Amino acid sequence: MAAKITMHKEGNLQVPDQPIIPFIIGDGIGPDIWKASVRVFDAAVAHSYDGKRKIQWKEVLAGEKAFNETGSWLPDETLDTFKEYLVGIKGPLTTPIGGGIRSLNVALRKALDLYVCLRPTKWYEGVPSPVKSPEKVNMAVFRENTEDIYAGIEFAAGTEEGQQLKEFLNHALHVDYHFTPTTAVGIKIVSEEGSKRLIRSALEYAIQHKRPSVTIVHKGNIMKFTEGAFKQWGFEVAEQEFGDYTYTWGQWERTKEKEGQEAANREQQEAEQAGKIIVKDIIADNFLQQILLAPQDYSVIATLNLNGDYISDALAAMVGGIGIAPGANINYKTGHAIFEATHGTAPRFANTDTMNPSSVILSGVMMLEYMGWQEAADTIVAALSKTIREKTVTVDFYNLMEDATLLKTSEFADRIIELITLR
Ligand code: NAD
Numbered sequence: 001m002a003a004k005i006t007m008h009k010e011g012n013l014q015v016p017d018q019p020i021i022p023f024i025i026g027d028g029i030g031p032d033i034w035k036a037s038v039r040v041f042d043a044a045v046a047h048s049y050d051g052k053r054k055i056q057w058k059e060v061l062a063g064e065k066a067f068n069e070t071g072s073w074l075p076d077e078t079l080d081t082f083k084e085y086l087v088g089i090k091g092p093l094t095t096p097i098g099g100g101i102r103s104l105n106v107a108l109r110k111a112l113d114l115y116v117c118l119r120p121t122k123w124y125e126g127v128p129s130p131v132k133s134p135e136k137v138n139m140a141v142f143r144e145n146t147e148d149i150y151a152g153i154e155f156a157a158g159t160e161e162g163q164q165l166k167e168f169l170n171h172a173l174h175v176d177y178h179f180t181p182t183t184a185v186g187i188k189i190v191s192e193e194g195s196k197r198l199i200r201s202a203l204e205y206a207i208q209h210k211r212p213s214v215t216i217v218h219k220g221n222i223m224k225f226t227e228g229a230f231k232q233w234g235f236e237v238a239e240q241e242f243g244d245y246t247y248t249w250g251q252w253e254r255t256k257e258k259e260g261q262e263a264a265n266r267e268q269q270e271a272e273q274a275g276k277i278i279v280k281d282i283i284a285d286n287f288l289q290q291i292l293l294a295p296q297d298y299s300v301i302a303t304l305n306l307n308g309d310y311i312s313d314a315l316a317a318m319v320g321g322i323g324i325a326p327g328a329n330i331n332y333k334t335g336h337a338i339f340e341a342t343h344g345t346a347p348r349f350a351n352t353d354t355m356n357p358s359s360v361i362l363s364g365v366m367m368l369e370y371m372g373w374q375e376a377a378d379t380i381v382a383a384l385s386k387t388i389r390e391k392t393v394t395v396d397f398y399n400l401m402e403d404a405t406l407l408k409t410s411e412f413a414d415r416i417i418e419l420i421t422l423r
Pocket of ligand 1: 029033091092093094095105322323340341342343344345346347348355356357358359396
């Protein structure tokens with residue numbers, strides 16, 4: 001019988017065999033790629049569990065479709081449904097121009113306090129890539145999703161509020177900075193709770209997925225009290241709450257100070273041999289070099305909102321671009337999670353049945369993994385990988401491959417389903 005996914009007291013999701021999962025079909029290319037993807041999900045679930053499990057999809061409205069049907073870009077009913085059913089999935093949404101809503105994605109994240117933006121980046125054999133060794137990239141980026149300069153506290157140049165804030169900074173806080181009337185100001189927010197819950201999630205993920213390291217990426221050399229504190233809080237969480245599983249560079253520094261570098265190196269080596277997760281840090285600009293030079297040295301990444309935005313896109317480009325990049329916004333405490341393609345609505349290609357549905361398909365794979373339906377997730381990944389290895393692909397990949405076969409969005413899904421049922 002169809003039922004809700006719920007959160008158990010101990011923080012475990014309880015997933016019935018027929019969970020009701022709300023979905024937003026999305027604008028622009030959304031309907032094309034959703035219709036293809038949902039057939040893949042249903043086939044994989046039916047095949048993996050001999051028909052014992054089945055997702056009961058429940059459509060909820062958002063974006064242009066919602067606006068046309070209800071006059072609201074994001075009806076309350078949609079938010080209430082996501083709140084009630086915990087886990088959902090969405091296609092890309094048009095960002096309304098003007099009006100009260102900055103972005104529908106931001107509104108959803110805020111309403112459900114989805115504090116983790118998780119973007120796994122992994123290369124699938126055969127996917128065209130601009131780098132020489134894309135197979136070396138296998139990272140899961142945990143981007144803080146609610147704070148930082150993205151909190152939206154900013155004032156335009158020439159406004160009364162902006163002027164008041166500048167005067168407050170100069171006169172009450174004695175900030176020695178020459179603001180001009182044309183200076184706009186924004187505020188960067190980084191809290192201990194916000195940082196720790198994000199880094200805690202990254203550490204839990206690393207333990208669960210047996211990852212070798214968690215790297216805290218930050219600009220603490222310049223922004224000491226925000227980004228620097230983020231790093232410090234990260235090491236604190238690792239040492240205080242995950243001490244049995246981790247060895248931090250903070251510990252290495254302290255041992256080096258007390259007993260010298262050799263002792264610190266020995267300590268780290270022993271920790272590595274014992275299978276502990278190494279918790280290290282790196283300055284964001286250097287990190288953007290290192291992902292090109294030595295991506296194999298990085299596994300799970302924990303970072304603030306703005307850094308995470310840049311890093312996720314740079315990594316996505318390395319493994320095949322936005323047509324294949326999945327993502328999720330998650331609150332691991334309440335269980336709320338919305339899975340989504342990371343690209344936009346590509347309105348020029350709406351209803352052409354030509355775009356790559358892989359980003360939605362892989363978002364669904366993340367969702368199935370989150371639900372604990374690993375067999376179905378693995379089945380899809382195996383079939384999708386084979387389809388790409390066989391060079392039967394949509395136009396974005398076709399244009400970059402030699403001797404490929406061009407498929408429509410729906411045909412690409414047909415091919416994946418064929419491979420699933422052959423397994
Ligand atoms: P976009 O991501 O929609 O498209 C940029 C280009 O990427 C497209 O022209 C297309 O060539 C390519 N592309 C995108 N998805 C693809 C796919 N599945 N397969 C193959 N190629 C693909 O970016 P945009 O044009 O800047 O934004 C269009 C709209 O989408 C705007 O309204 C924007 O606000 C919105 N948007 C929504 C989301 C979201 O809902 N998550 C994210 C980004 C942008």
